[in-house]
Amino acid sequence: MTAPRRFVVDEELTIVTAADHRERLLASLGDGNALRIDLSGVGDVDTAGLQVLVMARAEGFRLGLPVEFAEPSAAVTEALALTRLEL
Amino acid sequence: MALDDDMREALDMFVTEARDLVQGLEEGLLELEDQPSGGETVNAVFRAAHTLKGSSGLFGLQHLVAFTHVVETVLGSVREGTLDVTPGLVSALLPCTDHISAMIEGLARGQLEPDAAQAADGARLLSGLEPYLMDGGAMTPTASAPGTDAEPQERAWRLELHFGEDCLRNGMDPLSFLRYLSTLGTVTDVVTVTDRLPDAADMDPESCYFSFEVDLVTAAPKSEIEAVFDFVRDDSDIRITPADSQLDTYVRAIRAMPENDRIGDVLVTSGAVTELEMAEALRIQQERAVREGTQPVPIGEILIEQGIVQRAIVDAALNRQRRTSETRSQDTRTIRIDAARLDKLIDLVGELVIAQSSTGMPNSSATDTSAEAQSEVMRLVDEVRHSALSLRMVPIGTTLRRFERVVRDVCMELGKEVSLVITGGDAEMDKALVERISDPLLHLVRNSLDHGIEPAGERRKHGKAQQGTLRLNAYHDAGNIVIEVADDGRGLDRDRILAKAVERELVAPGTALTDSEIYNLIFEPGFSTAETVSNLSGRGVGMDVVKRNVTALRGSIEVETTRGIGTTIRIRLPLTLAIIDGFLVGVGSSSFIVPLDRVTECVELPPGPLVRDCMNLRGEVLPFIRLRQIFGIPGHAARRQNVVIVEQSGQRTGLVVDSLLGELQTVIKPLGILFSRVKCISGSTILGNGEIALILDVGSLIADHSDRELLRQAVPVG
Numbered sequence: 001m002t003a004p005r006r007f008v009v010d011e012e013l014t015i016v017t018a019a020d021h022r023e024r025l026l027a028s029l030g031d032g033n034a035l036r037i038d039l040s041g042v043g044d045v046d047t048a049g050l051q052v053l054v055m056a057r058a059e060g061f062r063l064g065l066p067v068e069f070a071e072p073s074a075a076v077t078e079a080l081a082l083t084r085l086e087l
Numbered sequence: 088m089a090l091d092d093d094m095r096e097a098l099d100m101f102v103t104e105a106r107d108l109v110q111g112l113e114e115g116l117l118e119l120e121d122q123p124s125g126g127e128t129v130n131a132v133f134r135a136a137h138t139l140k141g142s143s144g145l146f147g148l149q150h151l152v153a154f155t156h157v158v159e160t161v162l163g164s165v166r167e168g169t170l171d172v173t174p175g176l177v178s179a180l181l182p183c184t185d186h187i188s189a190m191i192e193g194l195a196r197g198q199l200e201p202d203a204a205q206a207a208d209g210a211r212l213l214s215g216l217e218p219y220l221m222d223g224g225a226m227t228p229t230a231s232a233p234g235t236d237a238e239p240q241e242r243a244w245r246l247e248l249h250f251g252e253d254c255l256r257n258g259m260d261p262l263s264f265l266r267y268l269s270t271l272g273t274v275t276d277v278v279t280v281t282d283r284l285p286d287a288a289d290m291d292p293e294s295c296y297f298s299f300e301v302d303l304v305t306a307a308p309k310s311e312i313e314a315v316f317d318f319v320r321d322d323s324d325i326r327i328t329p330a331d332s333q334l335d336t337y338v339r340a341i342r343a344m345p346e347n348d349r350i351g352d353v354l355v356t357s358g359a360v361t362e363l364e365m366a367e368a369l370r371i372q373q374e375r376a377v378r379e380g381t382q383p384v385p386i387g388e389i390l391i392e393q394g395i396v397q398r399a400i401v402d403a404a405l406n407r408q409r410r411t412s413e414t415r416s417q418d419t420r421t422i423r424i425d426a427a428r429l430d431k432l433i434d435l436v437g438e439l440v441i442a443q444s445s446t447g448m449p450n451s452s453a454t455d456t457s458a459e460a461q462s463e464v465m466r467l468v469d470e471v472r473h474s475a476l477s478l479r480m481v482p483i484g485t486t487l488r489r490f491e492r493v494v495r496d497v498c499m500e501l502g503k504e505v506s507l508v509i510t511g512g513d514a515e516m517d518k519a520l521v522e523r524i525s526d527p528l529l530h531l532v533r534n535s536l537d538h539g540i541e542p543a544g545e546r547r548k549h550g551k552a553q554q555g556t557l558r559l560n561a562y563h564d565a566g567n568i569v570i571e572v573a574d575d576g577r578g579l580d581r582d583r584i585l586a587k588a589v590e591r592e593l594v595a596p597g598t599a600l601t602d603s604e605i606y607n608l609i610f611e612p613g614f615s616t617a618e619t620v621s622n623l624s625g626r627g628v629g630m631d632v633v634k635r636n637v638t639a640l641r642g643s644i645e646v647e648t649t650r651g652i653g654t655t656i657r658i659r660l661p662l663t664l665a666i667i668d669g670f671l672v673g674v675g676s677s678s679f680i681v682p683l684d685r686v687t688e689c690v691e692l693p694p695g696p697l698v699r700d701c702m703n704l705r706g707e708v709l710p711f712i713r714l715r716q717i718f719g720i721p722g723h724a725a726r727r728q729n730v731v732i733v734e735q736s737g738q739r740t741g742l743v744v745d746s747l748l749g750e751l752q753t754v755i756k757p758l759g760i761l762f763s764r765v766k767c768i769s770g771s772t773i774l775g776n777g778e779i780a781l782i783l784d785v786g787s788l789i790a791d792h793s794d795r796e797l798l799r800q801a802v803p804v805g
Contacts, residue, residue: 015255018292026287046260051284051296059287082265083279083299 004034004066013042013049013076021049025056029065040071045079053087098194101142105191108142110489111135113184116177117491119165123172133162139187144352150201151190154209158183161219170219178499179215181492186212241272242358243330244312246301247394251322252294259319261297267315272305302330310361326394329359338403350387353404354396364395424478432474439467472752476666479519483570484512486525487559490532494557497536504543504554505536511561516568516662523640524570524660527633531572531656532557534630539576539654549651551575567642567684568662573655579648581605587614606646610634641769643735643786669753669772671780672731673746674714675722678780680753680772681742685733685785689747692728702730702741711741712792714783717767733785740789755782766791 007028009021028035035056042049053069060067069087072080080087115132122128136159143151158180164170186209190201201209246268250261268274278300284290305312309327316325329337341357351369354360360368368389376383387401446460487509494507540546540555547553558573581602588594588608608614612631637644642660661667661684669680692711693702701710711730714720725745732741755770762768769784 015260015293022287022290022292045262046255047262047295047297048255048260048292050262051281051290052292054281054284055287055290058284062286079262082262082269082277083297084277085279085281 004036004068006038007035008038008041010041012044013039013052014044014046015048018048018052021052022055025052026059029056029059029063029067032063032065034066035060035068037067037069038071039069039076040073042073042076045075050079050083050085054085057087098146101146102191102195104142105139105194106188108135108139109184109188109191110485112139112187113181113492114488116180116184117495119172120174120177120495129162129166129172133159133166136162148190148194148199150206150209151187154183154190154213155187157213157216157220158187161216164219176219179212179219181496183212183216241304241306242336243275243333244303244305244309245328245330246303246312247298247324247326247328248301248316249298249324250295250319252296253322254319255295256293257319261295261299264315264319265299265301268301268303268312271307271312271315272303274301274303276300276302309358310363313361313363327361328394328396329400331397334397334399337400341400341403342406350401350404354390354400357400357404359396359400360390364390364393368393368395428474428477432471432478435467435471435474439464439471442467469752472666479517480515480662481518481521482513482515483521483561483568484509484514486521486528487512487561489525490529490559493529493532494536497533501537502542503536503540505540505557506554508556508558509560510558514561514563514568516660520568520640520660520662523636524642524658527636527658528559528570528572530630530633531658532559535572535574535576535654535656539574539578541577545577563662564659567659570658570660571655572658573653575653578650578652578654579606579609579646580650584608603645606648609646610644641784667753667755667782669751669782670731671748671751671774672714672729672742672744673748674718674744675720677718677720678748678774678778679714679744680751680780680782681731681733682782682785683750685735687732687734687739690730690732690741692730692743704732704741709739709741710792710796711743712788713743715743715745717788717792733789735786735789738789740792742783742788753780753782 005028007025013021025035025037037053037056057067072087079085112132112135115128115135118128119132136155140152140155140159143155161170161176161180165172165176170176186205189205189208193201193205248261248264250259254261265274265277280298280300281296283298284296290296303312312327313325316323319325337357337359341353351360351365355362355365365386368386371393372383372386372389375389387405390396391398391401442460442463446457446464490509491507494505497503498505535557540557541549541551543553546555556575558571560571560573562569585594585600585605585608588605588611589596591614593608593611593614594600610630610633614630634644637658637660640660642658644656644658646654646656648654667680668683670683670686672679672681690704700713701708703709709730709732715722715724728743728745729747730741730743731747732739734740751774753772756772757770758765758768767784767788768781770782771779772782774780
């Protein structure tokens with residue numbers, strides 16, 4: 001197993017970009033890569049964005065590929081605090 | 088708000104009940120003014136107000152509930168002993184009963200909301216009660232509901248937020264709701280439920296799959312929390328329930344709440360359910376009842392099922408409601424028909440059924456048995472009718488007591504001191520009559536107070552007690568009920584009445600009239616002797632209307648007065664309008680009915696020529712009227728004629744008839760509009776053989792005859 005591929009989510013993790021992120025995440029996972037999702041650059045996050053993250057982890061789990069999240073930005077931390085989700 | 092028939096019917100019943108309650112309230116208040124310490128009266132008054140409030144709530148008459156609530160609160164303080172009954176308090180409360188009464192009469196006319204004037208009136212009256220609310224405010228246990236306290240308590244809520252799939256696309260981000268909730272209070276816990284998130288392949292990244300369970304502790308009322316979700320309510324499922332840990336608090340709060348007839352109100356007031364949720368639950372309740380064609384599911388069940396409120400809270404509210412219903416049924420045990428009378432009637436009907444079946448028995452071949460059974464049926468029919476009629480009879484006392492208020496108010500206005508004495512309130516009369524005589528009586532009472540009883544100063548000057556007395560008396564007299572309105576005032580002024588009558592051209596100047604004729608002039612249209620027109624009476628539209636009303640009820644009115652001593656006005660009314668005991672007489676082929684209560688005796692017409700239609704009755708001169716002559720009945724008089732002696736207002740007159748046919752229970756049928764101007768006949772009835780008999784109006788018959796006699800005697804002179 002190789003080291004997880006770094007996956008960077010830039011500025012926006014919202015409904016506007018959710019479809020893109022989903023495509024990219026599924027594509028990466030489809031290649032058989034474990035993912036390390038870098039959230040340090042996220043400036044804006046909403047429920048749709050969180051759902052994509054949860055989806056990615058669930059899909060990874062289904063495929064047996066670890067998906068981990070790294071360096072959540074302030075926006076992400078706040079969203080996680082609100083929802084008490086643990087990534 | 089449209090009323091369906093059932094609702095209308097129920098509302099009618101409410102109006103009837105409410106009228107009684109308002110009257111009870113008023114009577115109680117007046118009684119309290121006299122005896123401020125009457126514990127039982129205080130309770131009765133309080134109960135009346137309370138029941139009134141409860142019943143109004145039942146119909147959603149919020150304005151009435153709100154108004155009565157304040158009255159009830161004040162009375163509550165009186166009951167608790169923290170507020171003393173003072174004339175000021177009674178004076179503040181009495182107009183409130185008037186206001187309630189006005190609103191109820193409005194309801195009777197189908198006006199469910201008060202108009203602007205009434206609303207203003209109500210607000211004014213309530214502000215008049217404010218000082219009393221302050222005094223007893225600390226002791227009023229009913230007003231404050233949890234959540235409306237000055238310092239709202241923090242309460243814990245469990246919010247279940249299932250947002251619609253489209254909410255993200257609609258620009259609603261659940262995260263912002265969560266963020267906003269934390270500004271309302273403390274979000275103690277959130278569980279984000281991700282179960283609905285489909286497999287990655289099926290997921291639409293723009294749909295919302297998350298739902299949230301939020302525990303919130305806040306002082307904000309439930310409706311405020313609810314309002315947060317206003318924009319997403321339509322396609323989301325938002326449930327806000329009291330946190331389990333708070334159940335006891337709600338249950339306790341509900342137990343301490345004022346009784347209420349509607350469980351919904353209890354729940355909403357407790358803060359566990361919002362108006363909006365209630366409305367929604369009611370909608371579901373109705374929809375389901377319509378769809379399934381069944382009885383509506385109890386609203387509490389729906390609230391539980393919808394996850395709006397927990398069973399424990401609903402149960403507490405149900406308890407509250409049940410207790411309310413129990414007290415209500417105790418409070419309003421106003422049986423409009425005496426139960427014993429009803430039982431008797433049912434008993435009689437039972438007997439009648441048995442008797443009737445025995446007439447049809449095949450083995451009753453013996454004629455005498457059959458005849459016996461027949462006569463038993465007859466007897467029972469008679470009794471049933473009597474008994475049924477008595478159901479309509481009510482004591483007149485209720486109506487008479489209503490005047491206590493009138494006397495009080497008029498005395499205040501005129502600055503007179505008058506005590507009202509009511510006697511004979513037990514005398515019974517037809518309910519319809521009671522209602523229709525009430526207005527004429529009211530006028531008589533006002534008249535006596537205004538014109539009859541002198542101001543205190545004048546009374547002292549004449550050596551009378553400073554306080555005047557007005558007596559209302561009722562008694563039965565020969566099939567009639569007599570109602571007297573008597574004052575100990577100045578009495579009628581014979582000369583002034585005559586002068587006025589001449590001035591008004593009611594009588595020609597110089598006419599010789601007896602005292603009683605002069606006094607009776609006050610009943611003439613357009614007659615009024617009041618020199619100053621006061622607010623109360625003296626507008627010249629009174630006594631003639633009174634007389635007309637009394638006459639319309641087949642009654643009579645007379646006045647008895649002594650200068651300086653007082654005046655008594657006596658109204659004589661039949662007990663019922665429907666049936667009279669009649670005395671059937673025959674003239675030629677015609678039959679007439681003389682009301683039996685007028686008949687004193689029957690004698691044979693002495694043979695031989697009689698001059699001037701008078702006969703000797705045991706040494707007295709008795710004038711008589713030949714019915715054959717008056718009604719122009721053809722044919723010769725029978726060989727032996729009879730005289731039915733009738734009495735009207737103390738005057739005896741004979742009616743000459745051919746035959747006496749005996750007593751008869753007579754159901755009066757009115758003559759109809761075509762004959763409405765016919766004098767001397769008050770109605771008709773159908774005899775057993777199908778023929779029609781006319782019912783004689785003895786009063787007008789005699790009056791008519793004496794007019795004619797007068798004319799006849801006057802002719803030779805003039």
